[in-house]
Every structure is written in C-alpha cells, then in structure tokens.
C-alpha cells in the first residue's frame with residue numbers, strides 16, 4: 001500500500017501538483033498517452049527539471065497553441081481565460097473519454113466543487129457561471145492529469161499537511177481579489193482543512209484548482225504517517241516568485257512496517273467539559289455510554305454547584321483531538337448543553353505492548369507498560385472477570401495467581 005503525503009508549505013496549484021508527481025517519477029510519455037484519451041487539442045505541455053533555492057524539482061506548465069492563445073491574455077504572472085466552457089461541457093469531455101471510471105468520477109467531483117464555489121461567489125447558477133477557471137484547458141489537464149498521475153504511480157492513499165497561502169491581493173479578469181481568493185475561501189466553508197497564511201508573502205499561493213483537488217481527493221489531513229517507510233521525495237515548483245522556495249513537496253510512504261519503531265512517551269489529548277443542571281442521572285449515564293462507544297478514551301461526571309445554588313453535574317471526557325467534533329456533536333444531540341469547553345492537553349504516556357497470555361485458567365490480554373526504565377504489567381479487567389467466572393474463583397484471587405505466573409516466567 002502506497003501513501004502519498006503532500007506538504008503544501010508554500011501553497012498548492014494544479015501545476016505544482018503535477019510537477020511534484022513528475023518529480024516522484026511519473027512517466028511523462030505514459031502521462032501524455034493517458035491524457036490523449038480526453039481528445040483535447042490546442043495545448044502544449046512542458047516539463048522542466050530545474051533548480052530553485054538549490055533544490056532540484058520539476059516545473060510543469062500548460063500553454064495554449066496559437067489558435068487558442070488568441071483568447072488568452074497574460075497579465076503579469078496572472079493568466080486570464082476568456083473562452084470558458086461550462087461544467088456540463090467539461091464533464092462530457094471527461095465522461096466521453098476512455099479514461100478509467102475512477103479518474104473520471106474524481107475529476108468531475110473537483111470540477112463540481114470549484115463550480116459550486118464560483119457560482120456562490122459570483123451569485124450565479126452553477127450552469128451559468130463564468131468559467132474563467134475551470135473552462136480553461138489547463139484546468140482540465142491539471143485536474144484530470146492529477147488523478148491520471150495518482151493512478152500511474154499506484155497511490156492508494158493521500159494525506160495532506162496544513163495548506164499555507166499568502167496574503168494581500170492579486171489582479172484577475174474582474175479586478176482585484178483578496179488572498180486567499182474568494183473561490184478558495186468559499187471551498188473552505190464547512191471543511192476542517194488546516195489552513196494558515198504567511199503574512200510575509202504578498203501574493204496567492206493556494207489557487208482554486210489546487211484547493212479543489214486537495215479538498216476532493218484527500219480525506220486525511222495531518223502529520224506525516226508514522227512507522228511507514230519513506231521511499232521517495234518530490235518537489236513541484238510554483239510559478240510565482242516569493243521570498244523563499246515556492247514548491248509543493250510530496251513524499252511516497254510504503255506501508256511495509258519499518259523495523260525502526262517509533263516510541264511515544266508523550267502526545268496530546270483533548271479534554272471536553274460541559275456543565276449540566278437539568279440532566280437526569282439516567283440521561284448522563286446514557287450519554288457517557290454513547291461517548292465511550294464513539295471513541296472517547298474516558299468519560300465521567302463530577303458533582304458541582306452552579307449559579308443560584310443549583311446542584312448540577314460537569315460532564316467530562318478525554319479523547320483524541322481528531323475526534324473532538326464527533327464527540328461535541330454527541331453532547332449537543334444527547335444533552336441540554338448549548339456549549340462545551342475544550343482544552344488541548346499535553347500528556348505523558350507509558351509505552352504499551354498488548355499481548356495474549358495463555359494460562360492454565362484460560363487466555364487473557366496483558367498490557368506490558370514501560371516509561372524511562374519503569375515497567376508495569378496490567379491484566380485486561382474484562383478478560384479477568386470472565387476467567388474468574390469460568391474458573392469459579394474470586395477475581396482478586398485469580399489476579400494474584402496470574403501475576404505470580406507472570407513474575408515466575
């Protein structure tokens with residue numbers, strides 16, 4: 001299983017996404033053969049291996065041949081296209097090709113995502129919007145080409161790090177637009193994609209095409225995968241000149257487990273709390289059970305006295321930070337709470353190694369714990385209870401017997 005990790009430390013555009021795939025080894029001729037299935041004409045592809053900031057990478061560019069270039073105006077670094085195709089026409093081009101069904105579906109999803117955002121920003125219906133972006137041949141090539149590239153490189157999973165955009169304004173066909181550009185801002189709504197801005201970069205780093213592809217193709221955003229083998233690194237250059245390297249870095253990880261294991265002695269955990277003065281004991285116990293089955297690591301209630309001397313309860317839970325949205329929704333859905341407090345906490349943890357122990361009383365899971373030379377053993381309580389019932393022994397008594405067996409081992 002191959003995982004592609006994208007690191008958009010200086011943003012993302014369609015060209016950068018393809019540039020980085022070529023730098024990872026995507027074959028240009030194989031790519032062009034696949035792309036020809038779209039039966040598009042009027043374009044030229046250029047792929048250049050080059051060095052920027054002393055780093056070697058690839059620059060991928062699409063240019064229009066003269067017949068089409070008449071409709072295309074260059075305004076500094078900003079390309080503006082005046083021959084927009086509408087969404088239906090683009091989807092026809094893709095769907096009438098002999099590309100595989102997954103590529104077709106993925107590309108159409110990105111076009112729909114960008115078109116929806118554009119329609120919202122320009123306050124037009126999706127079929128009547130001005131397709132200055134997605135009607136252009138380069139967008140069709142970038143978007144469809146990205147999925148062709150993933151397929152040729154046999155990538156199974158995509159993970160993306162936080163997106164970094166610039167600031168200020170850029171000049172486009174209809175005037176001056178703020179950065180992040182409106183279509184990108186619109187696509188960010190209702191999404192939790194990590195995004196930040198570099199205030200020292202006075203231009204656009206994240207384009208609508210780049211953001212649309214990332215949003216639709218990626219389900220996991222976060223840190224580099226652990227315990228996987230890093231196989232290859234690629235750099236795809238952007239065309240804008242910025243203070244520093246303007247490139248999209250990508251890494252291929254292989255799921256073969258590394259023999260160099262990562263040991264965690266600290267991590268982060270989220271504490272979620274809410275005060276409840278009108279929830280019954282039964283309701284509290286029900287919601288705690290739901291929270292625990294939905295990934296809370298622990299959930300409990302604390303008796304408190306709220307304003308006006310009201311006896312109440314504080315519902316608390318600990319969870320992985322990525323689970324906070326799901327668990328917050330459960331609290332809002334199943335209690336009268338109208339607000340929760342959240343704190344991200346640093347946690348020190350013992351390394352855990354879970355093993356199945358075969359004993360004369362039966363099998364049970366045992367946790368071997370260690371931290372800076374301190375070691376402990378902990379028997380899985382549910383297993384212990386069922387073995388105690390099976391052997392008709394008091395739980396404490398059986399625990400002592402099993403601990404003695406482990407120690408004598």
Ligand SMILES: O=C([S-])c1cc(C(=O)S)c[n+]([C@@H]2O[C@H](COP(=O)(O)O)[C@@H](O)[C@H]2O)c1
Pocket residue numbers: 013014078079118121132133134139170172173174177181182183184204207208209210
């Ligand atoms: O010309 C217009 S109206 C325009 C609108 C927007 C919005 O965000 S709305 C963005 N742009 C810019 O066009 C270029 C091309 O983008 P690609 O995604 O096709 O690479 C880019 O700089 C956009 O920000 C233009």
Ligand code: NI
Pocket residue numbers: 122130132173174
């Ligand atoms: Ni427009």
